[in-house]
Amino acid sequence: MKKEVSISLAGVLILILGVAAWYNTPNDLMNLDPKEVMEIVVFNGNSGNGTHIEDKGQFQYSIDDLNDIEVKRTKPPCWLYRIWF
Numbered sequence: 118m119k120k121e122v123s124i125s126l127a128g129v130l131i132l133i134l135g136v137a138a139w140y141n142t143p144n145d146l147m148n149l150d151p152k153e154v155m156e157i158v159v160f161n162g163n164s165g166n167g168t169h170i171e172d173k174g175q176f177q178y179s180i181d182d183l184n185d186i187e188v189k190r191t192k193p194p195c196w197l198y199r200i201w202f
Contacts, residue, residue: 151180 157176160167170176 147183147186149180149184151177154180 151173154173154176155171157170157179158167159170170179
């Protein structure tokens, strides 16, 4: 009986720690300074081809768009708890 209770408590503790870690992750995806970026490399993993963008005027807009991305916090997925609605 004690073993079952200790396993249950450990499971609840792990669940609480997981939810706390998930909730406290940062909202910003990136925080890049365009002046510090020297180049952007885009690599296609299927074909093996890559593109190097070195012109600061070209990747200024890309970096601004990446900095504007915010991650939305949502509830954990239903399949995580095996609850189906």
